[in-house]
Amino acid sequence: MNKKDLYKIDKDISIAKTLDSSFYTDKNIFKTLVTDIFSSTWQYGLHINQIRNKNVYPINFLPETLSESITFTRQNEQINCISNVCTHRGHVICDSPKKGNALKCRYHGRVFNLNGKMKNAIGFEGAKDFPSVNDNLDHINYKNWNNFLFFSLNKTYKNLSVLSDIDKRLSNFPFKKLYFSKQLSNSFEINTHWAMYCENYLEGFHVPFVHKGLAKEIDNQSYNTEILTNSVLQYANKQDSEKDLYAHYYWIFPNLMLNFYNWGLSINVVEPISINKTRVNFFTFPIDGIDFVEDQIKDLIQVELEDQQVVESVCRGVKSKFYSSGRYSPKHEKGVHYFHQLLSKILLKNIR
Ligand code: FES
Ligand SMILES: [Fe+2]
Known part of the structure; x- marks a missing residue:
């Protein structure tokens, strides 16, 4: 057959x-x-209250298969869903939920704002065309429905209608x-x-x-x-x-x-x-x-x-x-x- x-x-x-x-x-x-x-497809992330006290909430999405590291962040009422992988050499930035106003990679100290923008990179004096947009963390699509946050790595499938x-x-x-x-x-x-x-x-x-x-x-x-x-x-x-x-x-x-x-x-x-x-x-x-x-x-x-x-x-x-x-x-x-x-x-x- x-x-x-x-x-x-x-x-x-x-x-x-x-x-x-x-x-x-x-x-x-x-x-x-x-x-x-x-x-x-759109996937369930978390409830908005889970990023109230600790405002950075990393998710290792499907660790055994896709293993995509992303994180939700919250600053006042502004929520972002961004890549949790450092744009330098790929270290995962944040391992567990925490409180803070920036994300710091512990490998070589690169720092990002909670919206993913690179803030500071020690040791990069002399690097040309740096920083560029490629040095910022990518944004992941997210949706808020009744305070439940969903994300999609690539929103091609409309599964949430x-x-x-x-x-x-x-x-x-x-x-x-x-x-x-x-x-x-x-x-x-x-x-x-x-x-x-x-x-x-x-x-x-x-x-x-x-x-x-x-x-x-x-x-x-x-x-x-x-x-x-x-x-x-x-x-x-x-x-x-x-x-x-x-x-x-x-x-x-x-x-x-x-x-x-x-x-x-x-x-x-x-x-x-x-x-x-x-x-x-x-x-x-x-x-x-x-x-x-x-x-x-x-x-x-x-x-x-x-x-x-x-x-x-x-x-x-x-x-x-x-x-x-x-x-x-x-x-x-x-x-x-x-x-x-x-x-x-x-x-x-x-x-x-
Ligand atoms: S991998 Fe993050 S600073 Fe080097
Ligand atoms: Fe059953």
Whole structure:
């Protein structure tokens, strides 16, 4: 079979087949896709309050794959997102969040303003045409949405248009009362492929089988999946309640999950490490004044561990020579089907 045919996803879910298993096991495909997708999409950075006291906040974006060092800086109300790599010989300037009004590279002492402009370079007397614009730190595109900051290394992919859908649907959500809780945030390393983690998130089909506790909380009959632009929304009512929603689960291509609850917001960021390893960062933003958040987080971690078991099993399973691809449940797996179509478009562009 032609390699491209393995990754074509029919638009009609009732006849479509899932992505061929080589998508998950081929190291070259992994590398090409991570580079293409993650350097051209908007990615979650941080909440604005995280650069309030310490006003320099470096991010090592995808340390094991892209390894791009950038930093957010804040001076009064002016926020910048700039490269964190010294323009002299490439030392990473800042390792951890700090307070300060300049960035100083500790290798040979070059100093930059918080907007990236080179301020001072010791030892460069006699250097011609110096400094030039090339000696300043590059600016990275960033966006502020309800005080959450997103960045993009190359903003070619418009994956954030769904944020306006959230603004409309959740117009009463108290964004201004959210605070970041480091203590209630978590990070997990899971033995699975990053796309498998997203696929599992994109269907509630497994809930009654895998999450016995959660299944008692939500009314599975009311479970709904809506396909939005580069995004999927899932929601369900609380058990025994026709109008109370349990949660709004927004997935945003490729790796971002915004989970809105009555206690606040949980943001999951999925980071590819290798074909067999994925890191998932959970950032927890409770609504100020709500006191039952800890119990809710305990329940979420339980659900998370249940999910981890199944996605790790799938990662082992797809290596079997007896498995190549499967079919979608038209009723329950619209989200996975949409995700695969988005991946397929990029795969077909990259594969010869
Ligand atoms: S690498 Fe930064 S001053 Fe030399
Ligand atoms: Fe799950």
